[in-house]
Amino acid sequence: MAGLSFEKKRAPRTVGYPAAVPVRVYGPESASVDGVPVVAAPGEEIQQAVLNRLQSLAISVGAPIHATVHDDLAGCVVPLEVSADGSSRVTGEPVRLTAPRTPGTAAPAHTTPNPPQAPADRFGPPPVMDARPVTAGPRDAGAGPGTASGAGTGAALGLGLPFDEPAPAQTPARGFDAVAEEVLGDGPLTETAEGAELLAEPLGRINEAVRAGRVDAAAELAERTLAEASAVFGPHHAEVLHVRELSAYIAYLGDDPVRACRLSLELAGLRRQARDGEAAYGNLQSAATAWRAVRDPEEGLRLGRELIGLWTELAAEPGPAADDPRPLEAARARMIRLTDRAAKAAQT
DSSP states (O other): OOOOGGGSOOOOOOOOOSSOEEEEEEETTEEEETTEEEEOOTTOOHHHHHHHHHHHHHHHHTSOEEEEEEETTTTEEEEEEEOTTSOEEEOSOOEEESSOOOTTSOOOSOEEOSOOOOOOBTTBSOOOOOSSOOOOOSOOTTOOTTSSSHHHHHHHTTOOOOSSOOOOTTSOOOHHHHHHHHHHSOSOSOSSHHHHHHHHHHHHHHHHHHHTTOHHHHHHHHHHHHHHHHHHHOTTSHHHHHHHHHHHHHHHHTTOHHHHHHHHHHHHHHHHHTTOHHHHHHHHHHHHHHHHTOOOHHHHHHHHHHHHHHHHHHHTSSSHHHHOOHHHHHHHHHHHHHHHHHHHHHHO
16 A cells, blocks of 8 residues: 555654743642643642643643643653654653642742652653663664663653654654645645545645634545545545544544544554554554543543554554553553543442
8 A cells, every 4th residue: 555645754843842842730620821820720730731731732732842841740841842743752852840849839049950759649650760861762673672772751741642653764654643744835635636626625624724723614625535535545545544533633633532543443453454654653653642641541441452452463563563562551550540540430
C-alpha cells in the first residue's frame, strides 16, 4: 500500500505564541494557564486539564506551545512543549523547589537546580533517579521505563506527559501530529488522481473549517465525505482510510475522545492487516492520544485493553512499534491507575 499523505512530513506553519506560557498547578483540582484558571472536570486529573488547555493554544496558533510549568504538587518548575496533537515533551532541565508544596501551604521562597525527587502519587511509581542532572535530550533507544530520560522526567514530575512523545527530527510525523500538519499545510489533499477528482474540494472545505475552529461543521463534512468516498472506492481504499484518519482527528478536537480512539484503533488494525507497520503505528499513537483524554475509567479500561492488545501484536513484528517498548509499558501503567480509579468509583 502506498504511504498515506498523513504520514508525510509537512512543514508546520510558523505562527507562534509570543513567549513561554506561564502555568501554575496549585493543587489536585486547580491550576492556571497564562493567568486563566483551569479546573479539572469530574474524573479528570488536573495535569491532563492543563495539557488540554495548552493543546488548544497549540491548535489555535498552528505551532507547538512552550510553557513554564510551576507545579506546586510535584515541587518542580519544568519547561514544556505541547504540540497540536496533544503530545508533549520536557525541553530543559527541571528545577526543584526548596520543598514540594501541599495544598494550602505557602509557596517556597526560592528554587535550586538539583534534580527533582519523584512523588509517589496516583501518577504511578517514581522512576529510578540517579545523581546526574535530569536533561531532556533525545530519547535513548536502550532506555526503559524508569530511567532518567526526558520521558522519565515527565513521569517524575507528575505532569502526566503523553507516552508518544515527538520522534526525533529525522523521523516522519506520526499520529494526530501528522494529521494536524496536513490540515495546516498546503500540500496535496489526496493520494490518487481519482481521489483528487472526487475529494479535493470537500477535503479543502473540511480543513478550512478545522482551521477556523468550526469543529462541528468539519465533523459533519467529514462524515458526508467518508460516506461518499466509501461508496465510490470501497471501505479499504487509501482515500477512504485517509478520510477516516481526518475524521478521528476531528472527533478528538471535538471532545469526543472515545470515537477518536475507536476510529484510530480500527485504522491501526486495517493497516496491520495490510502489512503497513509504519501507518499502523501512527494510528496507534493517535488512539493512545485520544485514550488518555477518556475520563470514564470503565470506558478507559475497555479501550485500553484493545489498545494494548493491538500494540503488543504490532510490537512483536519488525517496525517502529518494536523499536521502543516504553510507550507500551506506559500504557500498561496507566491501566493500573484506571483500575484503581474504577474501583474507587464503584465504592462511592
